Amino acid sequence: MADIIQLLPDHVANQIAAGEVVQRPASVVKELLENAIDAGSTFIKLIIKDAGKTLIQIIDDGKGMSTTDARLSFERHATSKIRSAEDLFSLNTKGFRGEALASIAAIAHVELKTKQEQDELGTQIEIEGSEIKSQEVVVTPKGTSIAVKHLFFNIPARRNFLKSNNVELRHIIDEFHRVSLAHPDISFTMFHNGSESFNLPKSNYRQRIVNIFGGKTNEKLVPVEEETEVLKVSGFVGKPEFSRKTRTEQFFFVNNRFIKSAYLNHAINAAFEGLMKDGSHPSYFLNLTVDPKTIDINIHPTKTEIKFDDEHTLYAILRSSVKHSLGQFNIAPVLDFDR
Ligand code: ADP
Ligand code: MG
Numbered sequence: 001m002a003d004i005i006q007l008l009p010d011h012v013a014n015q016i017a018a019g020e021v022v023q024r025p026a027s028v029v030k031e032l033l034e035n036a037i038d039a040g041s042t043f044i045k046l047i048i049k050d051a052g053k054t055l056i057q058i059i060d061d062g063k064g065m066s067t068t069d070a071r072l073s074f075e076r077h078a079t080s081k082i083r084s085a086e087d088l089f090s091l092n093t094k095g096f097r098g099e100a101l102a103s104i105a106a107i108a109h110v111e112l113k114t115k116q117e118q119d120e121l122g123t124q125i126e127i128e129g130s131e132i133k134s135q136e137v138v139v140t141p142k143g144t145s146i147a148v149k150h151l152f153f154n155i156p157a158r159r160n161f162l163k164s165n166n167v168e169l170r171h172i173i174d175e176f177h178r179v180s181l182a183h184p185d186i187s188f189t190m191f192h193n194g195s196e197s198f199n200l201p202k203s204n205y206r207q208r209i210v211n212i213f214g215g216k217t218n219e220k221l222v223p224v225e226e227e228t229e230v231l232k233v234s235g236f237v238g239k240p241e242f243s244r245k246t247r248t249e250q251f252f253f254v255n256n257r258f259i260k261s262a263y264l265n266h267a268i269n270a271a272f273e274g275l276m277k278d279g280s281h282p283s284y285f286l287n288l289t290v291d292p293k294t295i296d297i298n299i300h301p302t303k304t305e306i307k308f309d310d311e312h313t314l315y316a317i318l319r320s321s322v323k324h325s326l327g328q329f330n331i332a333p334v335l336d337f338d339r
Contacts, residue, residue: 011129039062070112074105079098108128108151
């Protein structure tokens with residue numbers, strides 16, 4: 001008899017997990033922004049160099065970490081957000097898998113500085129490829145700064161597969177839009193190669209949309225509000241005459257989390273039926289609030305796809321509430337004579 005099974009060393013397991021969680025610089029941006037939000041931050045700053053290939057840094061003013069937690073945060077399955085499987089059904093945080101920091105630290109150089117309000121001094125940790133290089137006591141403001149450098153330094157195949165800076169930056173901006181739209185009550189700034197790309201002050205939802213997509217957006221927004229026992233819908237749709245050739249202004253948030261859903265998208269298209277030219281897409285910025293017990297967000301590591309208990313009912317409510325809003329604004333159908 002020969003035994004051949006071994007447990008993988010942690011750094012190998014982390015690198016494998018990283019393959020799922022971190023596809024590109026934008027994935028790191030998403031995970032770190034979400035951590036900053038979960039930490040209760042009111043101001044979040046994102047600093048990017050070379051579309052995230054050389055540097056992704058996030059500085060927040062959230063609750064920070066103790067020295068022990070700072071070290072633990074890089075362990076796999078280490079999380080402060082859930083304690084038992086039941087907690088998955090009452091989640092009010094973005095994170096819960098305890099995998100992001102461990103994954104990121106497995107494939108990049110990471111420098112963490114963090115301090116809790118009540119502490120005089122903070123902690124600085126440097127970690128490269130899952131290996132802790134240094135840990136020191138530092139003077140640092142309340143909150144957390146995480147700098148991620150040289151992403152995929154130890155996985156050349158991944159590094160070489162990254163797209164051009166323009167494409168990678170586009171993905172980063174998409175994540176930044178999604179997270180900042182879901183949290184208008186938090187201030188966000190973004191800097192790329194030293195210049196400011198976004199400066200979003202704390203505001204209401206309409207202002208946040210306008211701050212991101214420009215002043216012209218304001219006049220096209222039609223409010224949508226609906227509350228039933230199973231679903232609360234709030235947000236805006238674009239008037240049909242402003243519909244676009246691209247789908248870049250389509251956002252669903254479920255319990256403040258950006259999600260993709262072809263099925264719910266179809267519900268919106270159905271509500272716009274007869275109001276738009278073929279080949280154009282409505283803009284929408286819709287927040288859906290449901291009982292966390294009725295969804296499963298744990299079907300994919302990046303959590304952008306979720307499973308609803310009762311998709312059909314949500315579809316019907318969404319469609320009718322959007323239709324109702326469009327009707328209230330007296331929107332005449334677009335008669336497409338010139339085709
Ligand atoms: P998760 O978010 O799923 O818990 P992460 O690997 O992203 O897993 O983070 C691990 C833990 O590190 C978090 O549960 C949290 O306690 C802590 N942490 C991470 N980022 C921050 C931050 N910006 N501020 C305070 N604590 C943080
Ligand atoms: Mg996280």
